[in-house]
Amino acid sequence: MSMTGKVRKPASGEIAGTAENDFILTYTVPPK
Amino acid sequence: MATRRLKSAVGTHRYTINFGVAHGVCNRSRAETMKLQVSNAVMKAERSPVGDVEGHALIFLMREGSMRLENGELGSMKALVVNKTIPTGTLFVGYLVLTFADSSTIVMSLQEGKFSVAPEGEFAGPQEAKGEYLVEVEGLKGSRER
Numbered sequence: 001m002s003m004t005g006k007v008r009k010p011a012s013g014e015i016a017g018t019a020e021n022d023f024i025l026t027y028t029v030p031p032k
Numbered sequence: 033m034a035t036r037r038l039k040s041a042v043g044t045h046r047y048t049i050n051f052g053v054a055h056g057v058c059n060r061s062r063a064e065t066m067k068l069q070v071s072n073a074v075m076k077a078e079r080s081p082v083g084d085v086e087g088h089a090l091i092f093l094m095r096e097g098s099m100r101l102e103n104g105e106l107g108s109m110k111a112l113v114v115n116k117t118i119p120t121g122t123l124f125v126g127y128l129v130l131t132f133a134d135s136s137t138i139v140m141s142l143q144e145g146k147f148s149v150a151p152e153g154e155f156a157g158p159q160e161a162k163g164e165y166l167v168e169v170e171g172l173k174g175s176r177e178r
């Protein structure tokens with residue numbers, strides 16, 4: 001799994017801001 | 033290994049997540065990828081300064097949000113993350129739980145996460161991480177399989 005994303009600057013009084021992330025999950029598909 | 037069903041453009045399939053210990057079990061398996069986008073907000077946060085230099089702190093964050101798979105399926109996500117912040121950025125580790133529309137879940141660890149502070153602009157900065165599947169059980173939560 002890999003993840004990239006961006007985090008918005010926190011609003012006043014917040015510790016961390018909202019985030020938008022893209023994930024790529026890699027997995028194997030068994031034979032039918 | 034554990035499995036879950038995912039609906040794709042060509043029908044419903046049962047995918048097997050490779051936990052790393054199953055390499056070579058079936059040499060006819062094929063690798064595929066699934067892309068998804070997540071929007072999330074901080075639901076709980078606690079910041080504790082280390083006390084040595086300004087800006088050095090540990091932060092526990094619980095993030096929750098929604099996810100959208102590339103096939104249009106919707107779901108939710110929850111992340112438990114510990115951040116180590118320094119003035120120029122953040123390193124983080126944690127766990128990520130993806131819950132799909134059929135209530136199946138994928139639990140992953142987040143490793144070697146990095147967050148760089150952008151000097152200007154709307155965003156505080158980009159982040160990136162890699163992870164490893166911990167448990168992925170169809171219709172069940174709370175079990176663990178490796």
